[in-house]
Amino acid sequence: MSETNASLCVIIPMKDPGEAKTRLGDTLPAKTRAALTRTLFRQTLRVLKMLDQDLHIAVVTNSQAIAAICLPFRVQVLDDPGGGLNDAVKAGADYAAHHRFSSVCILPGDLADPAFEDLSALFAAPREANSVTIAPAHDGGTNALLVTPPDAMLFAYGPDSCAAHQINAEGAGLSCLLMPLPSLLYDVDRSSDLGARLTRGLDRSLGAFGKEASG
Ligand SMILES: Nc1nc2c(ncn2[C@@H]2O[C@H](COP(=O)(O)OP(=O)(O)OP(=O)(O)O)[C@@H](O)[C@H]2O)c(=O)[nH]1
Numbered sequence: 419m420s421e422t423n424a425s426l427c428v429i430i431p432m433k434d435p436g437e438a439k440t441r442l443g444d445t446l447p448a449k450t451r452a453a454l455t456r457t458l459f460r461q462t463l464r465v466l467k468m469l470d471q472d473l474h475i476a477v478v479t480n481s482q483a484i485a486a487i488c489l490p491f492r493v494q495v496l497d498d499p500g501g502g503l504n505d506a507v508k509a510g511a512d513y514a515a516h517h518r519f520s521s522v523c524i525l526p527g528d529l530a531d532p533a534f535e536d537l538s539a540l541f542a543a544p545r546e547a548n549s550v551t552i553a554p555a556h557d558g559g560t561n562a563l564l565v566t567p568p569d570a571m572l573f574a575y576g577p578d579s580c581a582a583h584q585i586n587a588e589g590a591g592l593s594c595l596l597m598p599l600p601s602l603l604y605d606v607d608r609s610s611d612l613g614a615r616l617t618r619g620l621d622r623s624l625g626a627f628g629k630e631a632s633g
């Protein structure tokens with residue numbers, strides 16, 4: 419592991435696959451949404467581990483199905499305190515602060531096709547003391563949030579969270595850098611996200627996805 423990655427804790431909040439991707443309910447049946455949730459999550463873990471086998475990753479979840487996926491990847495599982503996404507992310511950031519990581523990187527588990535080179539660029543970016551780096555989503559959301567130190571700011575995931583995170587960062591006296599990264603622009607929230615941009619990522623994992631969706 420590089421010196422830089424040793425000081426970084428990656429946090430991924432994850433719902434149980436049976437409860438996730440509800441906004442795709444108009445297009446996909448429940449079983450397919452659950453299979454898609456698992457496939458996207460595995461895809462992100464795979465790229466992160468390709469980047470660095472020893473990268474410290476912790477997943478905040480109350481799902482046994484998600485914990486089972488974490489096991490072979492040697493990824494830590496943290497209890498979800500309940501209360502929603504921002505409370506889950508805060509639990510992850512508190513864990514990182516408690517364990518004296520100098521930075522935390524929050525990633526969602528539903529990125530459409532996170533590229534090795536984009537995550538590599540994000541993790542290689544200088545992490546100044548008291549700083550935040552945001553990789554925005556195409557819809558005003560936040561697809562990566564790199565915070566130094568981990569407990570420096572309030573989380574504001576939800577609609578237009580990129581702007582909300584900038585406001586919270588500035589309010590906390592942190593410098594804030596926007597780092598748009600092409601493959602981190604897209605997560606899979608709505609039926610419109612199931613089009614071409616998902617194809618490249620899912621084509622790669624399609625074997626697994628097809629098997630899970632029908633199995
Ligand atoms: N641990 C935890 N993770 C959450 C929670 N809410 C959302 N997440 C995760 O946060 C990431 C982004 O969530 P969303 O974009 O809202 O995705 P989603 O909840 O699967 O989709 P919808 O049900 O359509 O809102 C995904 O990895 C979710 O699994 C929560 O309450 N607890």
Ligand SMILES: O=C(O)[C@H](O)COP(=O)(O)O
Nearest residue numbers: 559560575576577579607
């Ligand atoms: O980016 C965010 O803040 C979260 O993913 C929630 O936003 P969404 O509703 O666009 O997924």
